[in-house]
Amino acid sequence: MADADEDAIRAPENASTQPEVDLSDETQDFRFLNHLNFFADSSPGIPRRGEKDFEPNPTELQADVLSASRGAMHNALSYPRLHATKTRVIAFYAPDGYVPPATTERATPKASGEDGKSSDSTPKPARPLPNSARISPDACVYVTNPKGQFFKTMGQADSSSRVWLLPEEALYLIERGSLDIRWPSPSGSVAGPGEEDLSVPMSLQAAYACFMGRGGLTLERYSVYTGLRRLGYALVRAPGWCDDIEKPDAEASDASDLTPPKLHGPGLAGMLGSLFNWIHDPRSTASTATGPIIGTGIHRHYMDVYRKLAIIPWYDPVTAPERHTSDTTPPFRVVFHIYKPSTPFKKSSPPTPDFRIAVVSTRDQTTMPTMTQLGALLESTPLDPPRGEKMDRMMYMRLRHGYRNVVMAVVDQGVVSYLRIADSAFGKEKLYENKGGPQGPKRNRANQKPRKR
Amino acid sequence: MDFQPDLPIPISYVSGRYLLFSIDAVTYLRREHHICGVLIGTLPQIPQQNVFLGLPLQLMPEEARLLVDKGVACIVDEAKAHDGMNTLLEEDRRRYLRDLESQGLHVSRIQLDRKERNREQTLKKIEEKKANAKAKASAAAAAAAQTPTVPEEAASTPSAKNAAIVDLFNAEDRPSSPSTPSTSIPPQGVTAITPATSYPPLPTPLPSSYLEAPAVPPSYPLFAHLHSKGYFLSPGLRFGCQYMAYPGDPLRFHSHFLVVSYDWDQNINLMDLVVGGRLGTGVKKGFLIGGAQKEIDEVDSEADRVDTVRAFSLEWAGIKSSMELMHHATQSFLSAFGFLIPDARLPIVPGLIEPGKEPLRRFGSSSINKIQMVSPPQRWSTMASPSSDSGRRLRRANNMWLRRVDMSLVYPCIAQLEIAYHMTMMPLAENYSSNKHLRITLIVLVNL
Numbered sequence: 001m002a003d004a005d006e007d008a009i010r011a012p013e014n015a016s017t018q019p020e021v022d023l024s025d026e027t028q029d030f031r032f033l034n035h036l037n038f039f040a041d042s043s044p045g046i047p048r049r050g051e052k053d054f055e056p057n058p059t060e061l062q063a064d065v066l067s068a069s070r071g072a073m074h075n076a077l078s079y080p081r082l083h084a085t086k087t088r089v090i091a092f093y094a095p096d097g098y099v100p101p102a103t104t105e106r107a108t109p110k111a112s113g114e115d116g117k118s119s120d121s122t123p124k125p126a127r128p129l130p131n132s133a134r135i136s137p138d139a140c141v142y143v144t145n146p147k148g149q150f151f152k153t154m155g156q157a158d159s160s161s162r163v164w165l166l167p168e169e170a171l172y173l174i175e176r177g178s179l180d181i182r183w184p185s186p187s188g189s190v191a192g193p194g195e196e197d198l199s200v201p202m203s204l205q206a207a208y209a210c211f212m213g214r215g216g217l218t219l220e221r222y223s224v225y226t227g228l229r230r231l232g233y234a235l236v237r238a239p240g241w242c243d244d245i246e247k248p249d250a251e252a253s254d255a256s257d258l259t260p261p262k263l264h265g266p267g268l269a270g271m272l273g274s275l276f277n278w279i280h281d282p283r284s285t286a287s288t289a290t291g292p293i294i295g296t297g298i299h300r301h302y303m304d305v306y307r308k309l310a311i312i313p314w315y316d317p318v319t320a321p322e323r324h325t326s327d328t329t330p331p332f333r334v335v336f337h338i339y340k341p342s343t344p345f346k347k348s349s350p351p352t353p354d355f356r357i358a359v360v361s362t363r364d365q366t367t368m369p370t371m372t373q374l375g376a377l378l379e380s381t382p383l384d385p386p387r388g389e390k391m392d393r394m395m396y397m398r399l400r401h402g403y404r405n406v407v408m409a410v411v412d413q414g415v416v417s418y419l420r421i422a423d424s425a426f427g428k429e430k431l432y433e434n435k436g437g438p439q440g441p442k443r444n445r446a447n448q449k450p451r452k453r
Numbered sequence: 454m455d456f457q458p459d460l461p462i463p464i465s466y467v468s469g470r471y472l473l474f475s476i477d478a479v480t481y482l483r484r485e486h487h488i489c490g491v492l493i494g495t496l497p498q499i500p501q502q503n504v505f506l507g508l509p510l511q512l513m514p515e516e517a518r519l520l521v522d523k524g525v526a527c528i529v530d531e532a533k534a535h536d537g538m539n540t541l542l543e544e545d546r547r548r549y550l551r552d553l554e555s556q557g558l559h560v561s562r563i564q565l566d567r568k569e570r571n572r573e574q575t576l577k578k579i580e581e582k583k584a585n586a587k588a589k590a591s592a593a594a595a596a597a598a599q600t601p602t603v604p605e606e607a608a609s610t611p612s613a614k615n616a617a618i619v620d621l622f623n624a625e626d627r628p629s630s631p632s633t634p635s636t637s638i639p640p641q642g643v644t645a646i647t648p649a650t651s652y653p654p655l656p657t658p659l660p661s662s663y664l665e666a667p668a669v670p671p672s673y674p675l676f677a678h679l680h681s682k683g684y685f686l687s688p689g690l691r692f693g694c695q696y697m698a699y700p701g702d703p704l705r706f707h708s709h710f711l712v713v714s715y716d717w718d719q720n721i722n723l724m725d726l727v728v729g730g731r732l733g734t735g736v737k738k739g740f741l742i743g744g745a746q747k748e749i750d751e752v753d754s755e756a757d758r759v760d761t762v763r764a765f766s767l768e769w770a771g772i773k774s775s776m777e778l779m780h781h782a783t784q785s786f787l788s789a790f791g792f793l794i795p796d797a798r799l800p801i802v803p804g805l806i807e808p809g810k811e812p813l814r815r816f817g818s819s820s821i822n823k824i825q826m827v828s829p830p831q832r833w834s835t836m837a838s839p840s841s842d843s844g845r846r847l848r849r850a851n852n853m854w855l856r857r858v859d860m861s862l863v864y865p866c867i868a869q870l871e872i873a874y875h876m877t878m879m880p881l882a883e884n885y886s887s888n889k890h891l892r893i894t895l896i897v898l899v900n901l
Contacts, residue, residue: 029704030505055709056701069704070484077507078476081497081647082560088645175507177497180645183538200546201553203648204494205465205474206538208509209531213468219511223493230495230503362690363514363670412690414491414511 030073081177081204091143091170091181093202093210098139098164134348136237138215139164141181150178153234153345166237167211168225174207175226181207216242220361220411221335227416232341236350240325240333240358240380306432314427317403323379331360332369332377334406355407356381362412378404378423399424457481461524463657464517465509465531466664471517472531473510474650486525487685488516489703508649513688514667515676521666522756528664537655549654557644564644672696672714673755674745678762679712686712693732698741710741710766717746730767739766 029052053062083089135156143155146163150173155163165173173179182199183206202210212219225235294308325333337353339345358377369377386401402422410417456477465472473479473490482488496507512520520526669676672695680686685699687708694711697703711733715721721742733740743764752758 052705052707053701055706062705066702066705070480070702073704074476074480076496076498076505077479077492078649079496079498079507080556080560081649082557083645083647085644172495174647175497176495176500177647178500180647200538200541200549200654201645201647203474203651204508205531205649206535206651208467208472208474209465209535209651212470213532217468219468219470219472219493226493226495227503230501232501410690413513413688414493415688415691417691 029069030076081174083177083180087148089143089145089147089173089179091141091165091173091179092199093181093183094140094142095184095210097137098135098158100158135164136166136215138217139166140211140214141165141167141170143179148178153236153339153347156347167214167217168222171207171211171217171222172226172229174202175204218359218361219414220409221359223411223414223416224357224359224409225336228336228338234339234341234343234345235336236339236353238325238334238337238353238356240328241335243330303432306430310430315425316427317378317423317425318383318385320379320423322382323376325380328376328380329373331365332358332373332408334377334380335359338407352382357407357409357418359409359411362410374421377406378421381406395429399426399429459657461527462520463529463652464512464520464526466528467531471512471514471528471667473512474508475652476508476649479508479510482520482525483702486520486523487680487683487702488512488520489685489687490516491688514669515673515686517667518669518673518755519677519680527658527660528667529658529662530664533662534655534658535651538651541654545654552653553646553648557646560646561644669755671716674758674762675712675714675743675764677755677759678743678745678764679710681759684710692736694729694740708738710739711736712741712743715742715744717744717748719744726767734768739768741766 056062135158139156142158142162142164143151144162146155146157151163154169154173155165157163170179170181174181181202183202185199211217212222228235293311294305299305328334334356336357336359337350338355338357339351340354343351343354345351381404383403384401384405385403386398391398391401400422402424405420405422408419408421410419458475458477458481462473462475462478462482465474473482479490482490490510490512492506492508493511494507494509496505499505517526517528521528676686676696679696679698683700685701685703685706686696687699687703689695689697689711692711694713696712697708698710698712699706699708711729713725713729726740726742729740729742741764743762745758746761746763747758749755749758752761
């Protein structure tokens with residue numbers, strides 16, 4: 001029977017695709033979470049995808065399973081955020097943002113050089129260090145006893161060795177149960193020994209209420225931040241974080257004077273312009289008007305012929321001018337730099353990011369980006385040409401990698417989809433120069449030819 | 454477990470989004486009102502993964518609006534409410550801190566208990582191992598004594614653990630457990646707790662401070678309509694639609710429909726229908742479109758619009774090399790437009806035979822000419838009861854969708870889809886069949 005056949009055909013296919021299934025794609029049955037043992041010392045594994053039913057039927061069995069699932073979900077979600085005394089990290093909320101430590105606070109000033117890079121245990125000198133300059137004015141939570149792995153990639157220490165956290169960092173830490181944030185003590189009174197007790201711990205709800213919307217933090221940006229953090233990536237804010245960034249001064253204004261005439265330059269949009277010109281301006285193709293495109297003469301090689309035939313202007317991402325972030329339109333703007341867990345990361349001098357990400361909320365931005373927006377976004381990222389032995393060998397890898405790339409996170413009501421956008425240079429791949437023979441594994445020229453256009 | 458929170462449930466309005474922080478509210482809304490939302494928080498017990506997420510729960514504006522319209526929930530500006538933290542009285546603070554401390558004590562005690570129990574169990578296991586070894590060494594008499602202990606041990610381990618978990622959660626839910634004598638303070642000190650919500654210590658917000666109902670996108674009537682029919686809806690952009698419609702709780706069921714809303718008079722791009730239909734079929738779901746007939750200025754309230762919503766589902770049947778399937782599909786397809794096929798059997802086209810398969814029956818252009826337009830289609834019944842075995846998959850689909858066809862709905866649809874006929878019929882017949890993969894768009898109209 002047809003169905004049996006089909007099933008048989010599909011079975012191996014399914015088996016092979018199984019590992020690629022993204023479990024977070026759909027709602028998981030929380031009962032499978034219970035199979036994990038939270039309390040065991042061994043690190044819990046991720047459960048496999050569970051079986052689901054097709055549609056509800058009025059059986060007791062189904063009702064029981066559903067209520068068990070809901071019970072499991074209730075249990076899992078009501079698990080409290082606990083801080084054992086040993087590992088507890090206490091932070092304080094500063095509603096007014098970062099305040100440089102008052103001079104009186106420094107009870108024990110010790111002179112020591114090179115404090116900017118020294119460990120947290122070394123007290124900082126009185127003079128504000130360059131380090132303090134890195135503390136964002138948006139930082140609103142400080143930790144006095146920073147310990148644990150998180151402070152390797154989060155926060156900036158000030159001159160009195162308090163580590164200041166950005167709103168998203170603080171929110172992420174409190175949400176995962178790794179930080180105990182306190183409200184400021186009542187009525188601004190300096191906390192005496194007796195009053196110390198009255199600093200109330202902040203609830204998760206309070207943390208959201210206070211940090212969300214602070215310094216440009218939107219729920220969408222936070223969803224991306226926390227989602228990637230959970231996977232082990234390190235994220236830092238990119239220069240495009242603020243919507244109202246200014247161009248850097250006079251030099252930039254000169255550049256902007258130059259920009260208008262450059263409109264038909266080799267930008268992504270300018271490329272379209274030149275294509276347009278090409279269609280409408282017969283003179284550029286004068287040779288075609290007067291004779292054959294390849295000209296009259298003796299051609300000894302197909303390559304020469306093809307080269308002459310390549311009259312359609314194409315866009316070369318390498319020559320495209322690098323543009324400043326301020327040229328981009330707000331949602332389509334890099335807001336986070338992302339570092340893989342394997343990348344050695346140093347807070348004081350972050351390396352070149354592995355990925356750059358722009359965050360788009362579907363409820364605020366309901367349309368696809370225009371070519372201009374996308375071009376500006378791509379050109380605001382540095383050139384990242386395909387390199388390496390593998391890339392040299394395989395054309396499709398090169399095309400897929402592109403010369404610039406950016407990740408766009410599209411957040412639909414808490415559901416995040418990541419799209420990688422790359423600037424591929426099809427014009428740079430001269431298929432005719434490739435003298436026959438397969439290029440990559442299993443690919444032959446017959447496959448490549450139609451792709452040229 | 455069936456906890457009933459006080460109504461209306463306050464939905465936190467934070468930075469333009471709608472969030473829920475109370476686990477009781479989340480479970481209650483899911484159970485009683487079929488509102489699932491999207492969990493966006495980190496689970497503190499396993500924080501480094503994205504498969505299972507925790508509180509808070511983000512609600513779509515549609516969901517929040519629905520709940521507010523039903524009177525189940527209200528919207529609270531959380532940032533404003535938390536200004537109250539500054540003016541909290543000293544005694545309230547003290548009481549709150551005391552509460553938290555006692556909860557922390559309770560938790561530490563449970564953890565200590567559990568540690569103790571685990572230790573005991575491990576000890577017991579070791580002893581049993583020893584006993585087993587002894588038993589093996591001794592004669593068969595010992596074997597009889599050994600059998601009852603093993604299942605008992607196996608059964609007791611998980612239950613004890615579960616009990617502990619439940620106990621812990623109950624402790625968190627209702628901190629005012631009577632048994633809190635501070636006799637045995639754990640050696641490692643009090644465990645601090647970060648509470649999930651701020652109520653207490655904040656007082657319950659007053660009705661005067663409620664914000665107005667959330668603004669909703671034009672797709673709201675369709676959302677509310679499907680919700681009123683018992684569907685669970687979740688945001689669907691990741692799957693290429695506006696909403697995903699689940700027949701039951703998404704915890705236990707796969708979704709059935711990809712939902713896209715259109716305005717009543719909106720011109721629908723035919724390509725969108727084809728693409729949506731293909732996408733839906735590719736992920737084993739129906740592609741559902743719909744919208745409200747009346748504009749908001751024609752009726753009194755948003756709720757009245759919901760009553761005028763109509764929904765249709767499209768299915769793309771990719772069928773090859775099966776006569777029966779094809780026959781049914783063709784018939785359904787044509788009947789859906791109000792056509793009758795004069796000849797029940799389609800002609801066999803010679804030359805279209807795939808090796809090792811039955812001969813393909815081709816839907817030739819000559820048979821298209823024979824099709825006549827008839828005014829009420831009379832063959833709906835035949836669609837609903839295909840009889841062959843090989844049509845199992847299609848029949849499943851047919852039964853599911855076609856059983857519910859409401860005849861009064863068919864007419865506007867035919868008018869709407871007439872164009873679809875003119876534009877799709879020829880390419881279908883020509884291109885696909887010459888491709889040796891005869892595919893026929895099966896458009897089934899459903900009144901949900």
